Amino acid sequence: xxxxxxxxxxxxxxxxxxxxxxxxxxxxxxxxxxxxxxxxxxxxxxxxxxxxxxxxxxxxxxxxxxxxxxxxxxxxxxxxxxxxxxxxxxxxxxxxxxxxxxxxxxxxxxxxxxxxxxxxxxxxxxxxxxxxxxxxxxxxxxxxxxxxxxxxxxxxxxxxxxxxxxxxxxxxxxxxxxxxxxxxxxxxxxxxxxxxxxxxxxx
Amino acid sequence: xxxxxxxxxxxxxxxxxxxxxxxxxxxxxxxxxxxxxxxxxxxxxxxxxxxxxxxxxxxxxxxxxxxxxxxxxxxxxxxxxxxxxxxxxxxxxxxxxxxxxxxxxxxxxxxxxxxxxxxxxxxxxxxxxxxx
Numbered sequence: 001x002x003x004x005x006x007x008x009x010x011x012x013x014x015x016x017x018x019x020x021x022x023x024x025x026x027x028x029x030x031x032x033x034x035x036x037x038x039x040x041x042x043x044x045x046x047x048x049x050x051x052x053x054x055x056x057x058x059x060x061x062x063x064x065x066x067x068x069x070x071x072x073x074x075x076x077x078x079x080x081x082x083x084x085x086x087x088x089x090x091x092x093x094x095x096x097x098x099x100x101x102x103x104x105x106x107x108x109x110x111x112x113x114x115x116x117x118x119x120x121x122x123x124x125x126x127x128x129x130x131x132x133x134x135x136x137x138x139x140x141x142x143x144x145x146x147x148x149x150x151x152x153x154x155x156x157x158x159x160x161x162x163x164x165x166x167x168x169x170x171x172x173x174x175x176x177x178x179x180x181x182x183x184x185x186x187x188x189x190x191x192x193x194x195x196x197x198x199x200x201x202x203x
Numbered sequence: 204x205x206x207x208x209x210x211x212x213x214x215x216x217x218x219x220x221x222x223x224x225x226x227x228x229x230x231x232x233x234x235x236x237x238x239x240x241x242x243x244x245x246x247x248x249x250x251x252x253x254x255x256x257x258x259x260x261x262x263x264x265x266x267x268x269x270x271x272x273x274x275x276x277x278x279x280x281x282x283x284x285x286x287x288x289x290x291x292x293x294x295x296x297x298x299x300x301x302x303x304x305x306x307x308x309x310x311x312x313x314x315x316x317x318x319x320x321x322x323x324x325x326x327x328x329x330x331x332x333x334x335x
Contacts, residue, residue: 002314003244003245003312003313003314016245016279016312017324018243018245018281018314019325019328020242020243020314038335042287043287044283044286044287044293045286045291045292045293046292046293046294070292075283075287077281077283077284078332078335080327080328080331080332081331084324084327084328084331085281086328086332087242087243087281087283089242089283103242104242106241107241107243107314109325175335179332179333179335182332183329183332183333186325186328186329186332187329189325190322190325190326190329193322193325194322
């Protein structure tokens, strides 16, 4: 995504480009681990208006006047060159945080949905979101040491994933493995663009 | 590849929680003025160091936090980078940036989501990531 107001010159690198990638999935699935294995991760805080679903979950007794809540995201940055930077945003996956994703999703290249075979259902809301949004995404199953391994096809059918969504195994602790997940996402996005499907997410 | 981290300007020296609620710094405002500022919009000081001099002049209408934000923009940075650098919530940083923009002190380059058509660039990104 180049920036508005940048002078278009023959040298493409004079126009700064930001690639925004979301990393989503359930609680404790390894989002922070993945972001930190490929970049230096820093907490990014947002103060958000509290949504209805959140007020049903969060304990509000005594603080009924509280209308905003602090949400922390994992923020990572990979500088490819001075004018080409990949930004990673690790976002809480629960449905009540969707309002926050809408903003992040704007102009994003795509998303990595992380899954844990022991709690597969935790990634369903994330998959729903990106399917609905039309954003390219890949599913990365984080292979925890004590989790049972299943064949890829078994997991694909358990997730009810369409054939064109890449599903891969990863070890988020390993830089190379996390890197491969990002590469798979970028390649998937390129493939979708090449096949002529509109991938620009709606706001 | 890796960027250096530094202590947040708003974290107390002993590292304990800040005692001032974030929106107290913005005089209670929770919405930035003007056009929306994307999380990866790039911010730079308008007119280089001159803006810093001008900011000092109009300090009476801007708070010390504005100056701190402005100093962080000396080298071009994304809004997300600024928020982590300053250890402030995104929304608060946006309000400060909109104030600075209103006074012509910063230049904010909004990203345009058209790069998705640029498969050549994306292939370059994939190659660069592979080298990580």
